[in-house]
Amino acid sequence: MDLNKKFRKYSFKSGWDNDMMIAFLSQLSFDSFEEDEDGVTGYLPEDKIDDALENALNDICSKYNMTFDIEEIENKNWNKEWESSFEPVAIKDFCLIKADFHRDIDTSNFEYTIDITPEMTFGTGHHETTYMMIDLMSKIAMENKTVLDFGAGTGVLSILAEKMGAKSILAIDIDPIAVENIEKNAIRNNCTKITAKEGDKAIVDKFYFNIVLANINRNVLEEEAQRLSLALRKGGFMLLSGILVEDKQRIISLYENNSMKLMKSIDKGKWSALKFVAY
Numbered sequence: 001m002d003l004n005k006k007f008r009k010y011s012f013k014s015g016w017d018n019d020m021m022i023a024f025l026s027q028l029s030f031d032s033f034e035e036d037e038d039g040v041t042g043y044l045p046e047d048k049i050d051d052a053l054e055n056a057l058n059d060i061c062s063k064y065n066m067t068f069d070i071e072e073i074e075n076k077n078w079n080k081e082w083e084s085s086f087e088p089v090a091i092k093d094f095c096l097i098k099a100d101f102h103r104d105i106d107t108s109n110f111e112y113t114i115d116i117t118p119e120m121t122f123g124t125g126h127h128e129t130t131y132m133m134i135d136l137m138s139k140i141a142m143e144n145k146t147v148l149d150f151g152a153g154t155g156v157l158s159i160l161a162e163k164m165g166a167k168s169i170l171a172i173d174i175d176p177i178a179v180e181n182i183e184k185n186a187i188r189n190n191c192t193k194i195t196a197k198e199g200d201k202a203i204v205d206k207f208y209f210n211i212v213l214a215n216i217n218r219n220v221l222e223e224e225a226q227r228l229s230l231a232l233r234k235g236g237f238m239l240l241s242g243i244l245v246e247d248k249q250r251i252i253s254l255y256e257n258n259s260m261k262l263m264k265s266i267d268k269g270k271w272s273a274l275k276f277v278a279y
Helices: 018-025 049-064 080-086 130-135 157-161 176-187 218-223 223-233 245-254
Strands: 007-013 032-036 039-045 067-073 090-091 095-099 112-116 147-152 166-173 194-198 209-215 232-244 260-266 271-278
Touching: 007 166, 018 032, 018 039, 018 194, 049 067, 090 130, 112 176, 130 157, 130 209, 130 232, 130 260, 147 157, 147 223, 157 166, 157 176, 157 194, 157 209, 166 176, 176 194, 209 223, 218 223, 218 232, 218 245, 223 232, 223 245, 232 245, 232 260, 245 260, 245 271
Parallel strands: 095 112, 147 166, 147 209, 166 194, 209 232
Antiparallel strands: 007 039, 007 067, 032 039, 090 095, 232 271, 260 271
16 A cells, blocks of 8 residues: 555445455455444545546445445555454464464464465455354365365465365455465465466356355355355265354255255354255
8 A cells, every 4th residue: 555645434334244345345446445343444545536436436335235434544554554453363273374474373283274465355264254164174074175165265265175185176256356365375375276266156167076165145155056056066065154144044945955955054153154965
């Protein structure tokens, strides 16, 4: 972020979860995003604000029923400030997710360690849904498996899958910047079996994958139910999250109508994660 620029702070609210709001807004020229209980805050350089951008922003907010307030702010390196508060994430003694600048951390008690460059726009592992996905992954044999990571974000799940022995991973995300971030994080973790691809649909070879991972949101999980199910080989496992507890049963019913059998359901806070097997 150029500290000589002036910025506007946009505070967004809607009925969507924060991850989905960021996905909608990421197609515009925001420098960074912050999340909290009230919604999403985006920082936009004033030199990028013109009629075309404002029209595009208003169109997105109208289409997805989002509202926003605007505030002029002092120049600040918001991404650097956010990074300074980034804390490592431990999923039991199975996996530690840390930033590349965490150099004095004892990782010996963890089976796997993942180093990422934290980005405000994408997942870092702090969210309950990522925690649950990794917890479910810890009970699955990944050796020599083909994996689809749909809505991959920073690529944390893809990186873990390779470290656990997967032979190939396809990581798909709607945001081209996320795809670049996945590739950088894969290199940082010495991963060579991850292919990152931009896309918003699970258009992949049928019955190709042994394991499907999708940590997105209910709307996309509903839209992609058939394609994600068809991507999975018989006997393969599908892990889903980004689902509010109150929406869990509708997702279970939908995927069980697409040749999936529920094996496990776990909750953390207001979120749920599901494990299915294909039959």
